[in-house]
Each structure stands twice: as C-alpha cells, then as structure tokens.
Amino acid sequence: MSRPITRRTFLRYSSLAAAAAAAYPLISTAQDAARKLNVAFVGVGGRGWGDLEDTVNAGCNVVALCDVDANHLANAAKAHPKAKTYADYRKMLEEQKDIEAVVVATPDHHHFPASMMAIKLGKHVYCEKPLTHSVWEARQIAQAAKQAGVATQMGTQAHASEAIRLLVEWIQAGAIGAVKEVHIWTDRAANNWWPQGVDRPEGQDPVPANLDWDLWIGPAPVRPYKSKWTDGPFKGRDIYHPFVWRGWWDFGTCALGDIGCHALDWAWWSLNLTAPTSVEAVSSEIKKESGPLWSNVAYQFPANGARPALKLFWYDGRCKTTPKDSRQWKEMAMLHELAQLGDRELPENGQLYVGDKGMILSTGAESGPRLTPESRMKDFKRPDKTLPRNPLGHHGEWLAACKGGQPAGSNFAYAGPLAEAVLLGNVALRFGKKIEWDSVNLKAANAPEADALIRTPYRKGWEV
Numbered sequence: 001m002s003r004p005i006t007r008r009t010f011l012r013y014s015s016l017a018a019a020a021a022a023a024y025p026l027i028s029t030a031q032d033a034a035r036k037l038n039v040a041f042v043g044v045g046g047r048g049w050g051d052l053e054d055t056v057n058a059g060c061n062v063v064a065l066c067d068v069d070a071n072h073l074a075n076a077a078k079a080h081p082k083a084k085t086y087a088d089y090r091k092m093l094e095e096q097k098d099i100e101a102v103v104v105a106t107p108d109h110h111h112f113p114a115s116m117m118a119i120k121l122g123k124h125v126y127c128e129k130p131l132t133h134s135v136w137e138a139r140q141i142a143q144a145a146k147q148a149g150v151a152t153q154m155g156t157q158a159h160a161s162e163a164i165r166l167l168v169e170w171i172q173a174g175a176i177g178a179v180k181e182v183h184i185w186t187d188r189a190a191n192n193w194w195p196q197g198v199d200r201p202e203g204q205d206p207v208p209a210n211l212d213w214d215l216w217i218g219p220a221p222v223r224p225y226k227s228k229w230t231d232g233p234f235k236g237r238d239i240y241h242p243f244v245w246r247g248w249w250d251f252g253t254c255a256l257g258d259i260g261c262h263a264l265d266w267a268w269w270s271l272n273l274t275a276p277t278s279v280e281a282v283s284s285e286i287k288k289e290s291g292p293l294w295s296n297v298a299y300q301f302p303a304n305g306a307r308p309a310l311k312l313f314w315y316d317g318r319c320k321t322t323p324k325d326s327r328q329w330k331e332m333a334m335l336h337e338l339a340q341l342g343d344r345e346l347p348e349n350g351q352l353y354v355g356d357k358g359m360i361l362s363t364g365a366e367s368g369p370r371l372t373p374e375s376r377m378k379d380f381k382r383p384d385k386t387l388p389r390n391p392l393g394h395h396g397e398w399l400a401a402c403k404g405g406q407p408a409g410s411n412f413a414y415a416g417p418l419a420e421a422v423l424l425g426n427v428a429l430r431f432g433k434k435i436e437w438d439s440v441n442l443k444a445a446n447a448p449e450a451d452a453l454i455r456t457p458y459r460k461g462w463e464v
Contacts, residue, residue, distance in 0.1 A: 037124075037402055040064035040099045042089045042114050045072030046243055047128055048105030051155065051395070052076060055103055055126070058396035064099055066092050069242070070210040087212050089114050093121055101402050104128060105155070107245045108252050109220045112137040116464050119144045119152075124402040126395070128155035129261035130253050131412070131419035136442060136455035138423060142416025151401035153394070153408040154415035156265050158365035160394040164266055165387045167353075167362055167369045171270040173383035175371070176355030178308055179271055183335055184263045185315040187348040188255035194244040195234040196254060197284060197293040201226045216241060219462035220250045247290045253426055254291030255316040259349075260422035265410070266351060266362060267312060268418045272304050275439035276312075276421055281428040282327070284317070293317060294328045297425040314425060340373040427453045 039060040041052050044067045056062060062080040066089045067073040077085050086092040089110075093099070101124035104114045112132045115125045125145070131154045132138045145152045158164055171179060187193075204224035207213045213225045226239045238244045246252035267273060276299040283295035294317020303309045315335070317328050336346045338354070339361055352372070353360040361372040371377050390409070392400055398408045407413070420439075427444070428435050430453055436446040444450040458464065 035403070036061045037399060038063040038098050038100045039103060040066065040092060040096070040101070040123075041076070041103045041105070042066045042092075043105035043107075043110075043128075044076035045069055046105075047155070048072070048103075049076065051103050051105045051126070051128070052079075054393070054395040055399070056080075058393060058399050060101075060399060064092055064096050068212045068215040070212075072242075088215055090117065093117050093123070099123060101125070101151075101399075107216075108257060109133045109250065110218050112141060113219055113458075113462060113464050115141055116144060119148050119150055122148060122150065124151040124398075125412075126153045126155065126398050129415075129419070130257040130422055131261065131415055132423070133253060134454065134456050135420050135423045135427065138416050138419040139442060142412045145412040145416075151398060151408065152412040152415075153398035153401070154261065154410045154412065154419070155394075156262050156410045156415070157394045158262060159265055159269075159410045160390040160392075160397065161365040162389065163362070163365045163368045164269065165385075165389065167266055167360065168270040169383050169386055170360060170369055171353060171355075173386075175358070175380075175383060176353060176360055177357030179353050179355045180308070180310050181354040182267045182271070182310065182312040183315070183338070183352040183354070184267070184312065185332070185335065185346075185350060186255060186259045186263065188259055188316055192234075193255075193258075194247040194252075195229070195237065195239075196247040196291040197287060198232075198234070198247075198290050199287055200289045201229065201239060211241065217459070219458040221459060223250070249289060249291065249430070253423060256291075256295070256297065256314060256422060256425050256429070259316075260314065260425065261415070261419055263314075263349075263351065264312070264422055265418060267353075268421075270353075271301075271307060271310065273301050273312075273421070274304055275417060276301050276424065276437055278434060278436050279424050279428040280434035281425065281432075283429055286430060286432065291426075292429065295429055296328070296331060297428060299421065299425070342373065 037060050039055060040063060041048065044052055044065055062083045064086065065073060065076045065080065065083045066086040068087055073085055077083065084096060102118040104111055104125065104127040106114060108130060111127050115127045118125050132141055205227045207225045229235050229237050229239060246258050247254055278300045279297065281295060281297040283292035286292055297314040299312040301310050301312060315332065332346065339352050347363045349364060351362045358376065359372045360369045362369045371380055390397060401408045424437060427450055431447065431450045433447055435444045435450060438445045442454060
C-alpha cells in the first residue's frame with residue numbers, strides 16, 4: 001500500500017533531488033549535452049574493453065584505439081570501424097589532433113607515461129587504478145592535472161555506487177561512534193588470480209606475431225619474452241601477457257595495487273583519511289621480481305579534525321594457501337572472531353570498521369553495509385541520506401566533467417593521495433622495514449634507501 005506524501009516528506013526529498021542535481025550538473029548548455037566528446041582508448045583488452053563499452057554507453061565518439069596486441073586492437077576496431085588504430089600511444093597522441101579525452105587501461109607501468117602525456121597536451125584523462133606505478137608518479141600526475149585544468153577520473157567504479165554512499169553516511173553520522181580500526185582483506189593471492197612468489201623464468205620464447213613486445217615493455221627494464229610456465233605450481237599458465245603481469249614488480253603492483261585503490265577508497269572517503277604517518281608490513285618471502293604469496297600491511301593514519309587517529313590493516317592471502325599454524329591464518333581467525341560472525345564464514349573480500357560504539361561489515365558495491373553482529377540491524381535506525389546520488393554512472397560523470405560539469409568523484413585530486421597511500425604499502429612490503437612517512441617531501445624519514453622504490457627510473461626513450 002502506498003503512503004500519503006506529507007509536506008515534510010515532500011520537502012525532504014525535494015531538497016535531496018536538488019542536491020543531487022547541483023552535485024552532478026551535466027551541461028552548461030543544451031548544445032553541450034547533446035555533443036559527444038572525441039575519446040581515444042589506450043589498452044582495449046580485458047579491463048580496457050570494459051572501459052571502452054562503459055564509456056560508449058555513457059555517450060562518446062570513439063575516434064582512436066591503441067593496443068600493443070593486434071588481436072585486441074582488431075576486436076575493438078571491428079566494433080568501432082571509424083576509429084583510427086595505433087600500437088603506440090605516443091604516436092597516437094602526437095599525430096591525432098581531434099582527440100579531446102583519453103582512457104588509459106594498460107598494465108600499471110604504462111599508466112603514468114600515457115596519462116601524463118595526454119594531460120600535457122590538454123586532454124581529459126580517465127586512468128585505471130592504481131593510477132600509477134610508483135608513489136612519486138601519483139603525486140606528479142595529480143599536480144599536473146590540476147595545473148592543466150583537465151577533467152580526470154581513476155577507475156574505481158564502486159565510488160559511484162549506492163553502497164559506498166551508505167557506508168560514508170553511516171560512519172559520518174556516528175552509527176558506530178569514533179572509528180579506531182579498519183580491517184580490509186582480499187582473496188587475490190589465495191585464489192591465484194595471477195602468479196606471485198616466483199622468480200623470473202629462464203630462457204626465451206618467440207614473441208607472438210600479434211604482440212609488440214618492445215612496446216609492451218615500454219618504460220620498464222628489458223627482459224626476454226616468455227609465454228607459459230612449463231613446470232611448478234603455475235604450469236601451463238601465462239607468464240606476462242595478458243593480465244598476469246600484475247604479479248611482477250616491473251609491470252604491476254601486485255594484490256595491494258590491484259585491489260587496494262578499490263578497497264581503501266571506502267575508508268578514505270568515509271573517514272576523510274590523509275597521508276599515513278607510518279606503514280609497516282609482514283609477508284611470505286619477498287622475491288626480487290614478484291610479490292609475496294600473502295601479506296599484511298598496517299597503516300597509521302593521523303587525526304583529522306574531530307576524527308581521532310586510527311589504524312588500518314590490509315590482509316591479502318586469506319587462509320586458503322597458508323597452513324593453520326601460520327601467522328596469516330591466526331590473524332584471519334582473530335578477524336572472524338572480532339567481527340562476531342558466529343557460524344557465518346568470513347567473506348573472501350570485505351571490510352570491517354571498528355568503532356567505540358559498534359562495528360560495520362562491508363562486502364562491496366553489490367551489497368550495502370551491515371552492522372555486526374547481524375542482530376544489531378533489527379533495531380538500527382538508518383541515518384538520513386545526506387550525500388547526492390550518482391545518476392550518471394562512473395564513466396558518465398567523467399564525461400560530464402569533461403564538458404564543464406562538477407569534478408568526477410574519483411578525480412586525480414582525490415585519487416592521487418589515495419594511490420600514494422596504497423602504493424606506499426608496497427614500498428613497505430619490498431623494503432621490509434617500518435616506514436616513517438614524510439608526505440610533504442615524499443620521503444621515508446627513517447630510511448632514505450627506500451627512495452629507489454618511491455620513484456623508479458624509466459627505460460631510455462620513455463622518460464616523461
């Protein structure tokens with residue numbers, strides 16, 4: 001049965017609608033609304049294909065496609081036959097003058113060179129997470145975007161969701177009081193999404209005809225191409241391309257870089273986090289070439305306004321691949337107990353916010369936050385919705401920003417500092433020592449030798 005609309009209810013929802021419209025103005029004129037931007041896409045396989053489809057659905061002209069894999073390029077060109085095609089994004093950006101905006105969905109080590117070149121040419125940029133490959137790059141790209149005045153967005157799609165807004169509203173309304181700890185865990189290493197904890201394979205294989213290996217390597221150190229593992233636990237699986245580059249330090253940022261910008265985004269927004277003061281990590285054996293099989297990272301964040309200082313803990317690996325007498329298993333078991341889940345299993349991916357008046361469990365964009373234990377939800381009075389909702393979608397709000405609308409929610413001014421914090425966790429992992437962080441100067445105050453991991457060099461010819 002429908003309820004009559006009271007004057008109070010009408011005014012409340014009218015004000016929310018007005019706030020939403022103010023937060024996401026689509027246009028400056030009707031003509032701007034109808035015009036579609038000319039967008040180029042760098043990387044059109046895997047996640048790149050998803051970004052291509054989502055941006056097209058949000059409304060754009062696909063004028064250029066770029067990929068070092070000819071098969072990926074041919075597939076995208078078949079769907080968009082009017083677009084010009086390239087293997088090298090440097091050539092594309094130098095030659096094609098009608099490009100207004102660029103979507104970058106390459107392996108991590110190409111994020112900064114491609115995005116920075118586009119920004120310097122005055123192009124709007126959407127770049128996949130983790131935004132950059134190094135901490136230094138994240139600072140540089142945020143500053144460059146601000147100076148150029150271009151519209152930007154990092155590919156953290158859940159930032160546009162209803163679920164994250166609910167979490168922000170609940171925490172900022174004091175639903176669990178002052179938050180003192182955040183625990184975030186993922187299944188990336190446990191489910192072997194890509195090989196980690198390995199050394200570089202020996203030997204060399206012929207480069208497939210469809211792949212430009214030199215362009216794929218790009219700014220990273222040169223190494224011979226290898227196709228698949230011939231023995232060991234990953235026998236028969238790809239070594240570098242496609243997708244599994246994520247586990248190699250030269251090309252990816254491993255589990256923390258892959259999912260950290262998604263997962264920490266919720267805490268970053270809801271708790272108004274700023275740069276951490278320290279980061280330390282423990283893990284399985286750290287290999288020179290690839291990430292660990294499991295890792296725990298502890299961040300100390302300073303107070304910000306009325307919010308007190310807090311600790312954030314990251315766990316990757318879960319207990320599937322670790323023996324039950326290991327530290328990793330014990331910490332995950334303690335987390336299950338802390339969350340008061342009872343007979344329920346700990347979700348493979350999740351976040352637990354521990355306040356002085358309760359706890360919130362979140363498992364991602366598909367489901368909203370829940371008080372825990374679950375029995376507390378029965379009498380929970382949900383806070384009012386104070387944040388504007390996103391009617392445009394993650395890619396749509398970026399296109400609107402490109403046309404002069406409000407900055408996108410995960411624009412580089414927001415995403416740059418978030419990416420810095422995430423990637424600093426990898427520095428702590430690889431360095432094997434607690435880092436006292438000097439954010440202003442991008443320095444480990446207690447360990448100047450960590451500089452080599454904070455800013456990494458580029459191969460000759462790929463300097464930015």
